[in-house]
Amino acid sequence: MDKVVEKVVAGDVRSVARLIRDIDDGIPEVRESLKGLYPYTGNAYVIGITGAPGVGKSTLVDQMLSHIRKKDKTVGVLAVDPTSPFSGGAILGDRVRMQRHSMDSGVFIRSLATRGHFGGLTQSTRSAIDVLDAMGKDYIIVETVGVGQDEVDVVKTAHTTVIVVIPGMGDDIQAIKAGILETGDIFLINKADREGTDKTMSDLRLMIEMDQRKYEGGKWKPPILKTESIIDRGVVEFLEEVEKHKKYLTETTEGLELRKSKGKVREELGEMVKNRLIQEVLSKLTETGEFDGAVQAIVEGKTDPYSACDALVLPRLGLHTG
Amino acid sequence: MDKVVEKVVAGDVRSVARLIRDIDDGIPEVRESLKGLYPYTGNAYVIGITGAPGVGKSTLVDQMLSHIRKKDKTVGVLAVDPTSPFSGGAILGDRVRMQRHSMDSGVFIRSLATRGHFGGLTQSTRSAIDVLDAMGKDYIIVETVGVGQDEVDVVKTAHTTVIVVIPGMGDDIQAIKAGILETGDIFLINKADREGTDKTMSDLRLMIEMDQRKYEGGKWKPPILKTESIIDRGVVEFLEEVEKHKKYLTETTEGLELRKSKGKVREELGEMVKNRLIQEVLSKLTETGEFDGAVQAIVEGKTDPYSACDALVLPRLGLHTG
Numbered sequence: 001m002d003k004v005v006e007k008v009v010a011g012d013v014r015s016v017a018r019l020i021r022d023i024d025d026g027i028p029e030v031r032e033s034l035k036g037l038y039p040y041t042g043n044a045y046v047i048g049i050t051g052a053p054g055v056g057k058s059t060l061v062d063q064m065l066s067h068i069r070k071k072d073k074t075v076g077v078l079a080v081d082p083t084s085p086f087s088g089g090a091i092l093g094d095r096v097r098m099q100r101h102s103m104d105s106g107v108f109i110r111s112l113a114t115r116g117h118f119g120g121l122t123q124s125t126r127s128a129i130d131v132l133d134a135m136g137k138d139y140i141i142v143e144t145v146g147v148g149q150d151e152v153d154v155v156k157t158a159h160t161t162v163i164v165v166i167p168g169m170g171d172d173i174q175a176i177k178a179g180i181l182e183t184g185d186i187f188l189i190n191k192a193d194r195e196g197t198d199k200t201m202s203d204l205r206l207m208i209e210m211d212q213r214k215y216e217g218g219k220w221k222p223p224i225l226k227t228e229s230i231i232d233r234g235v236v237e238f239l240e241e242v243e244k245h246k247k248y249l250t251e252t253t254e255g256l257e258l259r260k261s262k263g264k265v266r267e268e269l270g271e272m273v274k275n276r277l278i279q280e281v282l283s284k285l286t287e288t289g290e291f292d293g294a295v296q297a298i299v300e301g302k303t304d305p306y307s308a309c310d311a312l313v314l315p316r317l318g319l320h321t322g
Numbered sequence: 323m324d325k326v327v328e329k330v331v332a333g334d335v336r337s338v339a340r341l342i343r344d345i346d347d348g349i350p351e352v353r354e355s356l357k358g359l360y361p362y363t364g365n366a367y368v369i370g371i372t373g374a375p376g377v378g379k380s381t382l383v384d385q386m387l388s389h390i391r392k393k394d395k396t397v398g399v400l401a402v403d404p405t406s407p408f409s410g411g412a413i414l415g416d417r418v419r420m421q422r423h424s425m426d427s428g429v430f431i432r433s434l435a436t437r438g439h440f441g442g443l444t445q446s447t448r449s450a451i452d453v454l455d456a457m458g459k460d461y462i463i464v465e466t467v468g469v470g471q472d473e474v475d476v477v478k479t480a481h482t483t484v485i486v487v488i489p490g491m492g493d494d495i496q497a498i499k500a501g502i503l504e505t506g507d508i509f510l511i512n513k514a515d516r517e518g519t520d521k522t523m524s525d526l527r528l529m530i531e532m533d534q535r536k537y538e539g540g541k542w543k544p545p546i547l548k549t550e551s552i553i554d555r556g557v558v559e560f561l562e563e564v565e566k567h568k569k570y571l572t573e574t575t576e577g578l579e580l581r582k583s584k585g586k587v588r589e590e591l592g593e594m595v596k597n598r599l600i601q602e603v604l605s606k607l608t609e610t611g612e613f614d615g616a617v618q619a620i621v622e623g624k625t626d627p628y629s630a631c632d633a634l635v636l637p638r639l640g641l642h643t644g
Contacts, residue, residue, distance in 0.1 A: 031628050038626030265627070266617045270604065272631045273613075277599045280639055282592065291595075295588045304360030305587070306353050309594045317602055317638060 005036035008135055013108065016135050020110050023127045034127055040134035044076070045246055048158030049143045055164045056190045057143050060229040065101050067239055068139055074106040076132035080125060080144040080154055108132065122153040123275050126268065129157060155183050160245045164188045165204070167196035181207060184222050185245050188238060192226035220248050281316050327358035330457055335430065338457050342432050345449045356449055362456035366398070367568055370480030371465045377486045378512045379465050382551040387423050389561055390461055396428040398454035402447060402466040402476055430454065444475040445597055448590065451479060477505050482567045486510045487526070489518035503529060506544050508563050514548035514556070542570050603638050
């Protein structure tokens, strides 16, 4: 057995940290370790926490850690950080709040920031989840800001997806978060002591009812809960809902289909194949200078991008051009 | 010369409509027409209009059409529609407002809705822009909702990107639209008769100043304008800013670099190569049943996704596995 695999499965924190960093950096060699780790995965329960900066995700996660640890379960946290100049700082600051768990060997917290790498955030997150899963963590919490298609995809890696909002987001919830709302299994209105909580509650309820494609008979109907995570209010009740959703996924046929279905494997393998193709071919075309040559030819008007693309791609696949 | 190319260049509306529909449907044969049309492109000026549903984009575009037509310039409009169940209906309704221009042969309006196709929204939009450009339109307006990475990419196809907001979006502007704010060349506060306009103005100003990476000395400093497009207030002034930005792009060295630079060609060709790879390989793996076989093997625990991916991709590229 691969030495890294051996150490990760044994729970060696330093090996886990290094492997996740290598995943984040897009180092190709991690694939061999991931192959070896795969048979040890499938036991962790993945909870996705998503919401705009400022809704209190980190405080919530911090409280979740305390409650989960009280039950003697272990937890891994992956904080998926956006690289935007507007929110990077705030998120980094929030991270500090989880520090009180940093000496607890039952908790492992890491950030991922791979946006822009070939393969992207979603693949890195899935691989990092596999590592924490193989390491033996009972729960894995994936925290994201939930902006953009990338992060909608990241959220889909979770078993239970939790959407966190705060009162007073008003009409904008509907307008802006459409793509991500559909992925929500549980909705939390955090900072629920603030004005506007009832309005936000009724807005969310309306939207959930509108999305009938998802919430047909027999399917999970996403609850909307109020929390004030800073004083730990509502967090236990929230975790009970997570357990209910877990039970739903484990015990019902609709749930089973969602959880480890052929459809899910198909989707994940499809993305992996795409990313791999891009990585192998585009990096080679760059190395050989073919890509730069094509760019130059287009700039000089000697060819068009459509023909240049044919000429770059088709021979690599053993296909003729034109 | 290809008959379609000939007809599009001659401005034949029916051929243009059919070609854009075929692009939207992802029909591979359009590539040959696009190759033929490319030498006729590069003359149109592309304006991107983006903002959440309800900010009044369609009314604004409608007023823009009137003013541009008064100057005897021709315009194409591409309305990039999201497929989300929450906003689809509203957008369709808005489109009706542009109908008053539908009998004007100097105006050509089409919707694109290709989300989910291989190649995606960005590629379809670029190709549709090429078609309208080759058709001889002086201006092309691309209207998007600006949600998600896909649409941030769509916005980047424009020469001048206009971000439309309304008063009272408050703190959420910063939280949610980070990715797209960085792409803005002009900011419009529409419905500026409403309460909160000054607050929104100062929020936007702060954010623009924060994004120092973009707005260093000598570079274009995005203006923030107030409009009430429903009564045509501020629209002429807005179009003057568009002309100023156009002049900036055409006449300054920084601008030239942005407009038809090697970097832009490189980016576009890179994406085209990626999309083409995915299309050629993934569709073939699906046809032959290899992809389904791999999914089945993973589900049965006979292999892991990382090894399955190697086995699917590497032979296609003439590389050995393992």
